[in-house]
Amino acid sequence: MIDSLKLKANFPTLRRKINGHPLVYLDSAATSQRPVQVIQAMNEYYENYNANVHRGIYTISEEATNKYEGAREKIAKFINAKPHEIIFTKNATEALNLIAYAYGDYNINENDSVLLTQMEHHSNIVPWQLLAKRRKNKLLYAMVDDDGFLDMLEFDAHLQNRPKIAAFTNVSNVLGTINPVKEMVKKVRDADAISVVDGAQAVPHMKVNVKEMDCDFYAFSAHKMLGPTGVGVLYAKEGLLQKMEPFLGGGDMIKEVDYEQSRWNDLPWKFEAGTPNVAGVIGFGAAIDYLNKLGMESAREHEIGITDYALNRLNEFEDMTVYGPRDAKLKGGVAAFFMKGVHPHDAASLLDQQGVAVRAGHHCAHLLMKKFNVPATLRASFYVYNSKEDVEKFVGALKMVESVLKK
Amino acid sequence: MDIYAENVLDHYKHPRNFGKLEKASATYKDANPLCGDEIEIQLRIENGIVKEVRFGGQGCAISQAVASMLTEEIKGKKVEDVLKLEKEDVMRWLGTELTASRVKCAVLPLMVAKAGILEMSEKK
Numbered sequence: 001m002i003d004s005l006k007l008k009a010n011f012p013t014l015r016r017k018i019n020g021h022p023l024v025y026l027d028s029a030a031t032s033q034r035p036v037q038v039i040q041a042m043n044e045y046y047e048n049y050n051a052n053v054h055r056g057i058y059t060i061s062e063e064a065t066n067k068y069e070g071a072r073e074k075i076a077k078f079i080n081a082k083p084h085e086i087i088f089t090k091n092a093t094e095a096l097n098l099i100a101y102a103y104g105d106y107n108i109n110e111n112d113s114v115l116l117t118q119m120e121h122h123s124n125i126v127p128w129q130l131l132a133k134r135r136k137n138k139l140l141y142a143m144v145d146d147d148g149f150l151d152m153l154e155f156d157a158h159l160q161n162r163p164k165i166a167a168f169t170n171v172s173n174v175l176g177t178i179n180p181v182k183e184m185v186k187k188v189r190d191a192d193a194i195s196v197v198d199g200a201q202a203v204p205h206m207k208v209n210v211k212e213m214d215c216d217f218y219a220f221s222a223h224k225m226l227g228p229t230g231v232g233v234l235y236a237k238e239g240l241l242q243k244m245e246p247f248l249g250g251g252d253m254i255k256e257v258d259y260e261q262s263r264w265n266d267l268p269w270k271f272e273a274g275t276p277n278v279a280g281v282i283g284f285g286a287a288i289d290y291l292n293k294l295g296m297e298s299a300r301e302h303e304i305g306i307t308d309y310a311l312n313r314l315n316e317f318e319d320m321t322v323y324g325p326r327d328a329k330l331k332g333g334v335a336a337f338f339m340k341g342v343h344p345h346d347a348a349s350l351l352d353q354q355g356v357a358v359r360a361g362h363h364c365a366h367l368l369m370k371k372f373n374v375p376a377t378l379r380a381s382f383y384v385y386n387s388k389e390d391v392e393k394f395v396g397a398l399k400m401v402e403s404v405l406k407k
Numbered sequence: 408m409d410i411y412a413e414n415v416l417d418h419y420k421h422p423r424n425f426g427k428l429e430k431a432s433a434t435y436k437d438a439n440p441l442c443g444d445e446i447e448i449q450l451r452i453e454n455g456i457v458k459e460v461r462f463g464g465q466g467c468a469i470s471q472a473v474a475s476m477l478t479e480e481i482k483g484k485k486v487e488d489v490l491k492l493e494k495e496d497v498m499r500w501l502g503t504e505l506t507a508s509r510v511k512c513a514v515l516p517l518m519v520a521k522a523g524i525l526e527m528s529e530k531k
Contacts, residue, residue: 343467375443
């Protein structure tokens, strides 16, 4: 059982007062808060063993390398992967771009197609558009129904066209929809295609097992799961990574450099050029420790409870549209909604004045906004440190917004 | 900082000069696609003076309220004086500070009015 009130004490920013009100942070889908344990782990690196990794044959460099590679092992275990299948990037967006460039450029040609969905975040759409510009291939889309579920019949139909790659999200950052990824990966494999899964909103919130899922590529970010900004992960099957060309070239990803060509380093370093975000990865390791201590089953249970309570309270409002599945068990801890007669930006500003932080905008999902015919929505998202009291304050603030702004 | 002060809400809920203008000398429309604010301004200009002005569109309270305030401010003004209006004047009408993210909402109506006037002058 998660005691979110007790947890809050670990998160320094949550002590802030906004306009005299305690901060109620409901935007973890944008970035999560970071516990002192993560902040301290990073400071400890900078203060006690600040050195570059993989290079020095001296104590502090070895310490830094051990901590860095140790974090990689923790992260691998967290998703049931092997350490050399974990590549550190800047964020999930960079991981998805890495696939489009280092795999896509060499495997996609003019008559090929790439299958995406209407609920994708821009980070899992734009890299494929850029690929299509370079390789002149087609893009196919599986649409979302009005309840926020992926049209699986359409997905199946598109697979008949034999796309080379199918890229889709594990959990939608707007609708919260949890896609049947294991099933989808199998269908993609049966259609002889490569599966790319965007796990940015999944790994922070629920147990993910990439071996069981059997996906070819999986991407996520540290900063959405209590880790620092500037670190992301690309998981990929060993066999694929061996065959792929590197993404970025430079130091550390080579074994030997000659004038005309170079020999690549082993996995995973073949895909990690230059000095990495050492402090960030070490901080990420501390975040994994924190989550393991909480337990991902408990985290998910807690989130379902909070989301369920929030969805029920949102039902009290007339003229309120809530997007995506209405059953909290089928939904990540994300609730996008629209109050008729109130512009999301006005609502967000007024909520802020009462200390409540939610997101207003298109959430990097223009295709979904087009589908629901709104330029923007509000979005409240929950994580392990959110409590029922947070939801109550949110609802109270929303009622005030409605009375002030509703036309 | 109370961006929803009474004057703002008053203009938002009871907009002045909202609607269509017959025999408009200048019509211009623009939007902030990211947030969905749309503003259309229509002006009737005679002898270099704004005789009549109407606004239309939809969007957040800030952009709508400013559009309403703008129409009251520029009616009877010389065209060249309207063109001299800047962001600072808009902030003065609002009577409050805006966070960086909302400034775009506030300046949209003024941009539309100025663009309409400039387009009309170019056509002549």
